[in-house]
Amino acid sequence: MLDFFNQNFGRYLVEQTGRPARDAQRALSSGHKMRKGGLPQRIASGWAIVRPERSTMQFELAADDFEYSKLTRYEAFQAELDSWDGTPRIFIEFDKKPVPVNNLFVTYDLRAVRICSPKGCETFDYTKPPEKDGSKTHRVIWKQRGLLK
Amino acid sequence: MTLDALLGAILFDELQDVDAAHAAIPVKCTAGLFHASAAIIEPIQKDRVAFIAALRPQHSIDPDLILKNKKGGLHRKFDNAFTNVLNAYPMLTAPALTWYVEGDADKIERLLSPVEFVGKRRASGFGQIRSWGFDTDELNGIEGVFGEPLRPVPVAMFSGDTSHPVVDAAWRPAYWKAEHRAACYAPSFI
Numbered sequence: 001m002l003d004f005f006n007q008n009f010g011r012y013l014v015e016q017t018g019r020p021a022r023d024a025q026r027a028l029s030s031g032h033k034m035r036k037g038g039l040p041q042r043i044a045s046g047w048a049i050v051r052p053e054r055s056t057m058q059f060e061l062a063a064d065d066f067e068y069s070k071l072t073r074y075e076a077f078q079a080e081l082d083s084w085d086g087t088p089r090i091f092i093e094f095d096k097k098p099v100p101v102n103n104l105f106v107t108y109d110l111r112a113v114r115i116c117s118p119k120g121c122e123t124f125d126y127t128k129p130p131e132k133d134g135s136k137t138h139r140v141i142w143k144q145r146g147l148l149k
Numbered sequence: 150m151t152l153d154a155l156l157g158a159i160l161f162d163e164l165q166d167v168d169a170a171h172a173a174i175p176v177k178c179t180a181g182l183f184h185a186s187a188a189i190i191e192p193i194q195k196d197r198v199a200f201i202a203a204l205r206p207q208h209s210i211d212p213d214l215i216l217k218n219k220k221g222g223l224h225r226k227f228d229n230a231f232t233n234v235l236n237a238y239p240m241l242t243a244p245a246l247t248w249y250v251e252g253d254a255d256k257i258e259r260l261l262s263p264v265e266f267v268g269k270r271r272a273s274g275f276g277q278i279r280s281w282g283f284d285t286d287e288l289n290g291i292e293g294v295f296g297e298p299l300r301p302v303p304v305a306m307f308s309g310d311t312s313h314p315v316v317d318a319a320w321r322p323a324y325w326k327a328e329h330r331a332a333c334y335a336p337s338f339i
Contacts, residue, residue: 001317001330021327088332101327108332109314 009050012065029098033062043094047073050090078141093117152248153183157322159260171322176252181321184251184290186299192241199237249288301333
């Protein structure tokens with residue numbers, strides 16, 4: 001799991017030292033050069049989708065190795081899930097607190113989608129309607145799709 | 150909660166050494182995969198329970214353990230305000246927990262019999278075990294009667310029903326370590 005994250009996301013941000021957990025944590029919690037210039041900043045807002053090839057994120061860094069998108073997190077996650085090609089993904093929501101490495105989970109199947117954030121990890125079955133007290137992301141995406149009032 | 154994780158935790162209490170505790174788990178192990186199922190639980194009630202952890206920062210920390218500032222000195226300003234942190238947990242009430250395991254029955258019984266509480270909030274009085282029972286069975290702790298996974302099993306090591314979802318899960322102890330996660334077939338109750 002950490003190899004997938006570092007290979008497709010972390011290595012573009014921090015030097016790899018062969019200690020996967022520490023490398024991943026540095027990528028998530030240290031400052032990175034911004035596209036707009038100025039002091040390096042930690043990724044403290046927005047979202048990222050880590051893919052086997054080119055990952056996408058919202059927070060605009062100087063690194064050219066990512067695609068950048070202005071979609072909201074829910075629009076981006078919905079687009080990704082609706083066009084799922086069966087390969088692994090990591091869905092990340094960033095916030096002021098860094099995302100702990102232990103909250104990172106790879107999604108392999110639409111029946112067990114994982115949304116990783118500083119607070120924890122939401123899990124839901126995207127092939128079924130959201131439960132009443134279920135995942136917020138699941139409910140918002142189903143509302144976007146017009147399947148939930 | 151797999152049975153090898155529970156046995157490993159009990160052994161760690163005795164041995165105070167993680168590697169020794171894992172090596173002493175009396176369960177059959179194939180290429181790192183223990184033949185011990187996750188706990189099978191059929192709740193009669195699902196609820197949530199919240200706990201308030203009252204954090205009381207003190208200044209008795211060894212300075213060597215504190216991250217230094219850019220000049221190599223200690224940070225001198227700390228927030229020492231009293232803080233309350235609210236954590237909510239799902240609470241399941243069940244008449245029984247069941248595990249399937251292939252291993253040394255006598256040693257497993259010796260380790261489990263004194264255990265009175267299991268689960269995350271056992272120190273708060275939750276997860277109380279009324280009694281332990283041990284029976285013989287044909288299941289190996291990895292696959293159920295219909296080929297379903299009884300525990301997280303890496304995709305490459307699983308020979309059962311592959312129609313179950315693949316999830317990212319820790320499949321060997323220590324289960325809290327992110328490095329021990331892999332693409333696994335896992336029971337839906339995990």
